Amino acid sequence: MRTALCTALTGVLTAAAILTCGSAGATPAGPGVTARILARTTVDGTDYTLREITIPPGQGTGWHYHDGPLYGVVKQGTLSHFDADCGSDGVYRTGATIKEPSGPDHVHIGRNLGDTPLVLEVLYVLPHGAPFAEDAPNPGCAFG
Template identity: 65%
Template sequence: MNDPFGQCRSRYRSLMRLRSVTTLLATLVLALAVPATAEATPGSGVTGTIFQQRTVGNTDYVLREVVIQPGGYTGWHYHDGKLYAYVKAGTLTHNSADCGLDGLYRKGAVFTEPSDTVHIGRNLGTTPVVLEVLYVLPHGSPLSQDAPNPGCPF
């Protein structure tokens, strides 16, 4: 018996196999081209209380008290705007993304954090660190954005 559609079915199966192989190759290329997502580094022993919040134009102003318990840390993060901080109690160890110490802030110190700069705050002391922080952020921005550990041993 002669099958008039046999050649068409054969060509269709070949095209489907080629399509499957092409799809598989494209998926592999995309998987290799997209960098792996780095894990955020959540804080530990940190609490915050917002005292006041106000929006003026396109800027949010948030006054917040941040407490870091002994041995606690903020986790690696950055802010979309600038921060102004006053150390009410304790000593804050502040490290930048190059793993270097970029500040050791004791009670009474005032410091700023520029926007979009990855850093971590740690309490290496035996008493809580208490910070009074003014966040100056673009309207609707979170207080901070998580960032992966840039490779620092702490």
């Protein structure tokens, strides 16, 4: 398992370098959004967790931010990513990588606007014990 995690970490971090959820008002993930842990370890107070996330057509993650950076790969489908200004900050197709910065000043939502399930593999690099995401209210966008 340690070798698989190291391989996954190396691959995701290399790709990212090359291409360089329950409070009031929060927007929960849409129905049918699922996640499963593929690998997990803690090193020097940092949790490294690799998850597979599946978002059905027409659904999204809900508005949120993270307490540490995330590195992802689109395994299937297309991820439409929006920032707190309600503008698209990226459309990521199968094979694309994405990096999400940390902190409450980086509120965002991921949506599947396609007609096939969106599958992501995401590496979370978080302070030990931090949640995968911190819910945030919709910043006033007409969607999400």
